[in-house]
Amino acid sequence: MFGYLLISDKNQVLCYGGDGGFDSYLQSRLCAEGLFSPDAPSTSSGVYSDTSSTESLRDDLSSSTESRITEKATNPEISHLFLPLISMYRSFHIRCGDQIYTTTSDHGTILLKRLKYNFLLVSIGNSEWRQYQFMDYMELGLEVNLGPLLSLIGSDLSTVHLASDFLRSFSDKPCSFENKKMKGLLDLRRAIFFQSEVAIALPLLGTLASQLQNVLGPNRILLTSEGDILASVNSRDDEKLTLKHLASCDLNFLLQQISALESTDHGKIFQVWLRSKRSIIPYFVTVMVCSAIGGLTIICLSEARYGALIRAVATFLVQLDRVETTEDIVKAIQEMGKTVEAISRHFLAMAANNTTRRLTNGGFIKSPEQSSSFIRTIWRRTEALLQLSKVNTHSPEQSRAPALSLTSLRSAFSTLSLSSVQTQNSAVRREKLSTRCEVMISYVHRQATNMLQELCMESYGKSSEKKLDLFMRATYNAFNTSRKTLVSDSTTAWAAEQKATAFHDFLRPMSIGFDMVAFSVSIPSKSIAVSYTTDWIKKELDISVRPPTSCSCIRITGRSGAQYMLYRMRTEEKEPLSGINVLKKLRGSRSFNAFAVALFQEGIHNELAERQLRRLTTVITNRMCSVYPQIN
Structure with missing residues (x-):
């Protein structure tokens, strides 16, 4: 059996899915709780219409005669079913500073993983290794497609569409969960196979990167085939260039996502969040893709407009998320203060340039001076509350009161037939914030999220089609040459395609x-x-x-x-x-x-x-x- 649930910070199941065994388990539990009837009319809810049902998910290893759920259960019903598990996880974490990572029930192993902003990912199955692989993959997909905007996953905003499409991909017929795993290393087997052909094409890729530097700024050009990188050229030979040091797991996921696109003949443009090997804070990157001869793909990566400001706000959101569990709140306050000052300076610089004001727009970008003042004002209030409301909790030994004993834990999970629990204990004495301070932090988080959302939408904006057109024309001009290379000569490209038939045995x-x-x-x-x-x-x-x-x-x-x-x-x-x-x-x-x-x-x-x-x-x-x- 295998299944998963994505749970919001409000303990609502946003989406779920699994194989036939998970379908049967849900049906039996819902019927037992009186939450589901085969005769009831079909309904659905959630992030998107198909995700609220596991009907379309099939396990390749399950019998073709295995029963399936033929009617859809709504997300609130699933939320109710798993509420004891979710609630105890939250309670145990808040009171003891412990994370419940693994529980074992009669139906298999239940793994819980905290995502940012108190979102949860739950996996139920019979293979912990497969479950961990899948959870890491889903977390990576949300990081790349949604980044710091995870709290907006339930909305219909354009910045959320990539993440919604990613979650929808798990409802494919059939969906092989075994293929859903992250790859931390770039596989060079195909690059070695085409090494001599690619070496001749490198100068043309360098020409393309240089031409795009004038209109897009620093960029990185990738030549790919079947989702593997054959060559990469940076517009600047600078070790400090962010795009040169992208995390391989993020880059691999992006290449996999691009390979799944239906057609790139006329070009595609979208934006994703990619991390550097040198920092956990992601960069907001514009991705442009087009097809080349011989089944090759040209990809251009460039940092999005307002990149520095977007990253500063993203950093602030991460700091807010961690302040309640930090071991040194004084240092955390100092770091957040520096980040707020950086955000304020970026808005003031925007006002000085006076290039982004549009009377038809509202919100933070229309009035950058007010935005600068606003972020500093709400931070000063938050800082004051953080300084005044620190209350030490009990030590971990005192926190393990009978009210949270293993017996009561099993009682709360009775509907899941819990048999054992594994936790990771925190021996650090933590500080608990006052309720008023927590409310203020939540408010600041919402405002910073709205600010980031607006910046991301404006970054894409109406100029995206113009950027794509410039990219397509620059690619055509760079490859429109008499030089016989993999990307500019059809005969050479055809020869490479014929050679590719031998790649299987390479x-x-x-x-x-x-x-x-x-x-x-x-x-x-x-x-x-x-x-x-x-x-x-x-x-x-x-x-x-x-x-x-x-x-x-x-x-x-x-x-x-x-x-x-x-x-x-x-x-x-x-x-x-x-x-x-x-x-x-x-x-x-x-x-x-x-x-x-x-x-x-x-x-x-x-x-x-x-x-x-x-x-x-x-x-x-x-x-x-x-x-x-x-x-x-």
Whole structure:
């Protein structure tokens, strides 16, 4: 069984879904509680119409004859069903400073994960590893598509549409939850495969980035194929350029989302939230996409208009979200004060430039001077309350009163047949804010959210179509050349397409002298990896099996009953001497840690397997390092 629920800060189930087992569980529980009748008329509610039903969600592993829910249950009914679980989670966290992460019931394991702004993600299933994977993936999708505007998820604003589409994707027929997992590393196998062809096209991509620099500012151009990056060019060779250091998990998710677009022949433009490897605060980024010859895709990333102000407000929202649980409230107040001053300065600079005022618009952007004064005023009131209302709570030992004993916890979860609870305890003495202060923080949070929403809408605005047109024309002009490259010559592109038919067997272990049937080699410091596996391996082995950590080898039994050996190794590799690395060699050799995982069929000798894995790591890391400069 597998299912999930997204719960708001008001304890309302915004959307839910799952497989056939979860459907049956919900139907039985709703009928038992008198909340559902097969004869009742069908209704739905929630973030979007289809999400409130799990009718369309199917588990690939379930029997085709398994019963399904044939009528829709409304979100309030589901909220009522899970209210004991939600309430106890909230209560236990507030009183004890503990987070209930895992509970075990007769129906499986229940995992709870706190998102920002007190939103909750709940997963119910029989495989904790799969559940954690899915929860991380959903959180990532909400972060990229909605970012700090999560509290607006129930609205119909244009800034929320991407997130609503993302949630709606879980109602696809069928929906394979096993594919819903985040990827923390960029896979370079396809980039290595097309390395020589892409190298010739790099100058044209550089020309495109330079042309767009004049109209869009700093940008990053990506050449992709089948959701994998083949090349990346930055408009400025500056290590401080934000777009150069995007988090790989965010970038991978964006590429996956772009691959799912129906058509990009006439171009697409939208905006997402992408984090840098150097900061947890996301950047609001404009994404423009168009198709190129040979099935390739050109992507342009540029920081959105009002980017600095938008990021300052986003930072303030994160700080507000954390102030109630901070261990050093004095420092938190100081940091928030600095952020408010930065927001105020940005609004005053906007007023001085006088370029964003439009009489037809209302709100914060129409009167930046008033907005500057407003944010400082409400912050001063909040700061005063924070200074005056700090009340120490009881220590964790005192907080575990009989009223919140494990017995009462099980009683509250009786409808879920709870059998055990696991918590993460906080030994830190925390401070509790007064009710008046909490109300004020909630008010400031709403105002800052409205401010951010308005800035994001104005950033996209009427100029978006003009930007897309400039991007399309610049792409056409840059690639309209007699040079025979992957992106400018149809014959070269056709040859690359023919070559792509052999990609399936590229780096097949046997073809490069190894005995393993699948492998993955990664360099975490560079956020890159190369993996090879086949469809039959994916079907044969449980994808939830993780590589060994403390030991170098474990035995795995496939679905067919066959035995396999899974090896893991960490090695220290040196940068290959090529190009600029020769100069770096003069200043001392550079090394990095590489990790390799390989799957062998049973019968392989341990020493032979380890020798092959060590040699494979060297071969693959050298290939990755050779192509890394053209994708970074």
